[in-house]
Amino acid sequence: MPTKRSTRRRPTRPRPLALARVYELLEPGPVVLLTTMAGDQPNVMTLSWHMMVDFEPPLVACVVSRNNFSYAALRRTKECVIAIPAAELARKVVGIGNVSGAKVDKFRVYGLTPLPAESVAAPLVAECFANLECRIVDTRLVRDYDLFVLEVVGAWRSGAKSTPITLHHNGRGHFSLDGHRFQLPSRKL
Numbered sequence: 001m002p003t004k005r006s007t008r009r010r011p012t013r014p015r016p017l018a019l020a021r022v023y024e025l026l027e028p029g030p031v032v033l034l035t036t037m038a039g040d041q042p043n044v045m046t047l048s049w050h051m052m053v054d055f056e057p058p059l060v061a062c063v064v065s066r067n068n069f070s071y072a073a074l075r076r077t078k079e080c081v082i083a084i085p086a087a088e089l090a091r092k093v094v095g096i097g098n099v100s101g102a103k104v105d106k107f108r109v110y111g112l113t114p115l116p117a118e119s120v121a122a123p124l125v126a127e128c129f130a131n132l133e134c135r136i137v138d139t140r141l142v143r144d145y146d147l148f149v150l151e152v153v154g155a156w157r158s159g160a161k162s163t164p165i166t167l168h169h170n171g172r173g174h175f176s177l178d179g180h181r182f183q184l185p186s187r188k189l
Contacts, residue, residue, distance in 0.1 A: 023171055024170055024171035024172070024174075029050065029051065029168070030084060030166035030167060030168055030178075031048045031085070031166070031167045031169050031175075032046075032047050032048070032050065032082050032083060032084050033082070033083040033084075033093065033096065033128065034046075034047045034070060035080060035081040035114070035122045035124075035125060036074050036077065036079075036122050037121045037122050037123075038070075038072070038073040038101065041105070042114045043069060043070055043101035043106065044083075044096055044101070044107060044110075044125065045064075045068055045070045045096065045101065045106075046093050046094070046096045047062055047063075047064070047082070048169040049062060049063040050062035050063070050082070057151050057153075058132075058151070058155075059152070060082065060132070060134065060149070060152060061147055061149050061150070062082075062147070062148055062150065063145065063146050063147050063148075065146050068100075069100050069101040074136070074148065075142075077121060078136040079120040079122055079134060079135045079136065080120070080122045080150070081117055081120060081122045081123060081131055081132065081133055081134065082131070082132040082134055082150075082152075083128035083130070083131045083132075084128055084131070084166065085127065085128045085166070085167065086129050086159070086164035086166060087164070087165040087166060087167050087177050089127060089128070089167075090175065092110045093167060095109075095110055096110055112127055113125070113127060114126075117131070117133045117154065118133065118154050119154045120134070120135065120153070120154075124156060126158075129157065129158060129159040129164045130156065130157050130158075131156045132152045132154070132155050133152065133153050133155070133156075134150035134151060134153065135150065135151050135153055136148050137149055137150065137151045163181065165177050165178045166178050
């Protein structure tokens with residue numbers, strides 16, 4: 001008696017992935033801009049390595065390499081702004097990430113508008129739909145990993161869209177945009 005063949009496909013064996021490419025699989029969230037004050041000059045850098053650490057008070061961990069011009073200002077002032085751009089700013093965001101603030105006034109070159117923050121000296125970015133004023137609260141991992149823990153001390157939202165599409169860095173010059181959003185029931189048992 002003939003047996004019915006299964007139409008289910010057998011899983012394929014995974015292929016090795018270079019360890020240097022793991023970060024491409026675990027992107028932490030939208031690409032953001034981080035502003036600091038270097039003396040009396042505002043600076044902005046592109047940042048994609050960040051994550052939420054706690055809800056209340058809101059804590060954000062981020063990696064700012066000691067090779068970045070912003071690193072010294074962040075260490076010295078212990079404050080910054082995380083500005084969240086919508087996808088429409090993608091070309092400017094990438095451009096900002098490819099030039100040093102030691103050589104270029106990135107606000108001027110990329111046509112961004114610095115606005116005064118309420119609680120920190122670093123400026124808000126008018127063109128971004130959200131701005132988070134932050135102060136450093138933990139530097140224990142800075143020496144080994146350049147990882148700062150920031151407390152959000154002020155938050156601002158602007159723009160007509162309630163959920164703008166954001167830009168995500170997938171590594172090696174590849175980016176993606178937020179996909180389809182949906183809601184599922186979620187509650188702790």
